[in-house]
Amino acid sequence: MALDFVIIGGGPAGTQAATVAARLGARVTVIERDVVGGAAHLWDCVPSKAMIAAGAAFGDIGDAHSMGVQTTGTALDLDALREHIAGIVGRLESSGRRLLESQHVRIIQGSGRVAGPNSVIADTADGPIELHADAILVSTGSRPRVPDFAKPDGDRILTTRDAYPPRELPEHLIVIGSGVTGVEFVHMFQSIGSKVTLIVSRQQVLPQKDPEVAAVLEADFLRRGVRLYKGARAIGIEHTDTGVKVVCDDGRVAEGSHALLAIGSVPNTETLGLEALGIELNGGYVRSVDHHMRTSVPHVYVAGDISGKLPLSSVASMQGRKIAEHVMGLHVVEHRHLDYDKAASAIFTDPEIADVGLAEADAFAEGRKVRVTKVPFATTAKALINNDSRGFVKLVSDPATGVVLGGSIVGRNAAELISVIALAVTAGLRVSDVADSLLVHPALAEALMEAAE
Numbered sequence: 001m002a003l004d005f006v007i008i009g010g011g012p013a014g015t016q017a018a019t020v021a022a023r024l025g026a027r028v029t030v031i032e033r034d035v036v037g038g039a040a041h042l043w044d045c046v047p048s049k050a051m052i053a054a055g056a057a058f059g060d061i062g063d064a065h066s067m068g069v070q071t072t073g074t075a076l077d078l079d080a081l082r083e084h085i086a087g088i089v090g091r092l093e094s095s096g097r098r099l100l101e102s103q104h105v106r107i108i109q110g111s112g113r114v115a116g117p118n119s120v121i122a123d124t125a126d127g128p129i130e131l132h133a134d135a136i137l138v139s140t141g142s143r144p145r146v147p148d149f150a151k152p153d154g155d156r157i158l159t160t161r162d163a164y165p166p167r168e169l170p171e172h173l174i175v176i177g178s179g180v181t182g183v184e185f186v187h188m189f190q191s192i193g194s195k196v197t198l199i200v201s202r203q204q205v206l207p208q209k210d211p212e213v214a215a216v217l218e219a220d221f222l223r224r225g226v227r228l229y230k231g232a233r234a235i236g237i238e239h240t241d242t243g244v245k246v247v248c249d250d251g252r253v254a255e256g257s258h259a260l261l262a263i264g265s266v267p268n269t270e271t272l273g274l275e276a277l278g279i280e281l282n283g284g285y286v287r288s289v290d291h292h293m294r295t296s297v298p299h300v301y302v303a304g305d306i307s308g309k310l311p312l313s314s315v316a317s318m319q320g321r322k323i324a325e326h327v328m329g330l331h332v333v334e335h336r337h338l339d340y341d342k343a344a345s346a347i348f349t350d351p352e353i354a355d356v357g358l359a360e361a362d363a364f365a366e367g368r369k370v371r372v373t374k375v376p377f378a379t380t381a382k383a384l385i386n387n388d389s390r391g392f393v394k395l396v397s398d399p400a401t402g403v404v405l406g407g408s409i410v411g412r413n414a415a416e417l418i419s420v421i422a423l424a425v426t427a428g429l430r431v432s433d434v435a436d437s438l439l440v441h442p443a444l445a446e447a448l449m450e451a452a453e
């Protein structure tokens with residue numbers, strides 16, 4: 001008899017787990033209340049990167065004259081952009097659905113909750129459906145955090161979910177929060193023509209990142225006219241006759257046409273019945289999971305943002321895949337657990353920023369001896385051909401063994417190029433392995449080879 005695997009939440013974690021478990025022979029049901037593909041497709045990764053791509057196209061046209069390309073009359077059509085983004089989301093949702101259906105995964109449109117150790121209820125438009133479950137995965141994701149002082153109205157006071165794009169282009173957007181999401185929105189709106197002010201609660205944008213990397217981004221923001229309110233925490237947002245004003249705890253006030261909240265997220269765990277089952281929550285996140293992502297109830301797994309690990313779509317997908325393998329007993333053969341320290345991540349600003357593994361600043365803080373090599377893209381022919389020689393590759397390795405421990409890249413296509421270092425870090429390759437690879441010329445990746453020499 002096939003094992004019944006019920007998944008609540010069809011984002012990257014849930015859909016990946018469903019695909020792998022179905023392939024391995026489970027009878028899988030996914031309960032999803034919005035769209036297959038999850039918030040990642042509907043609101044987060046996909047629309048934000050589509051907006052950034054539109055801004056990049058806009059900017060490239062503006063810059064093309066220095067390469068001899070004459071252009072006139074460039075303008076941005078917000079309605080067409082909105083339709084373009086809806087089209088991408090729609091295509092991803094239908095291809096995700098088709099993939100699951102081709103593997104005989106049952107998809108129930110509704111809201112799921114755990115009703116007992118082996119029972120899940122899907123509340124649908126036609127009433128509740130009770131499902132038997134031998135294994136349960138809860139992967140219900142998160143939503144934007146809204147502080148008490150703000151009342152998003154989808155018009156002037158926005159969360160990230162109101163912004164793809166808003167009804168009108170903000171003349172002056174005030175972004176509150178300078179983590180990854182905040183800086184991506186600063187870049188996104190500045191590149192399509194808004195004036196932007198960024199409220200930075202610390203003294204550095206991207207406080208979790210390598211200071212050298214953050215400094216490049218700050219310099220770029222200032223060059224592009226972004227106003228930075230450093231060391232200021234927003235404590236109030238008020239409507240004015242012409243827009244909004246954001247009041248900060250140090251007395252400063254930023255006035256603009258719109259405000260956007262980018263201060264983190266809240267896990268969707270309130271109505272799932274987890275606590276009634278004895279699974280403890282901490283600030284809404286599941287308090288503890290083992291390295292197979294099992295909760296204190298061993299056949300109930302959690303994945304994605306609610307697991308309180310790295311809130312990345314890529315991590316959620318990998319967790320989903322590993323859980324499916326564990327549910328189906330594949331962990332008894334060789335099984336590699338997820339190593340969050342080796343997860344690559346990127347920030348889609350201009351220049352892009354990407355990193356993986358050990359950062360130079362962390363090695364320094366730990367007093368660990370490392371070899372750091374840094375090569376600017378300006379040394380490569382491709383950067384000059386692209387007419388964009390900003391940024392660098394930084395490689396961190398073990399001086400005794402040559403094993404690659406980490407790296408960061410700032411520059412065009414950093415999010416793609418970091419894959420090479422991520423592979424080296426995961427596979428335990430040495431710098432000489434990277435240096436000996438025969439790469440394409442001309443290519444930005446040649447800077448990687450040089451850094452590895």
Ligand SMILES: Cc1cc2nc3c(=O)[nH]c(=O)nc-3n(C[C@H](O)[C@H](O)[C@H](O)COP(=O)(O)OP(=O)(O)OC[C@H]3O[C@@H](n4cnc5c(N)ncnc54)[C@H](O)[C@@H]3O)c2cc1C
Binds near residue numbers: 010011012046160314
């Ligand atoms: C603006 C923004 C941009 C981002 N960009 C990136 C990026 O470029 N790259 C990256 O790796 N990460 C990015 N992230 C993070 C990424 O979106 C999340 O880490 C990822 O979506 C988490 O996946 P998940 O499967 O946990 O949840 P989600 O994608 O949130 O999916 C959860 C699903 O569960 C459903 N659900 C919730 N409750 C229930 C219920 N009770 N019953 C049924 N269904 C339910 C929801 O409708 C949703 O579809 C971004 C985040 C934000 C906010």
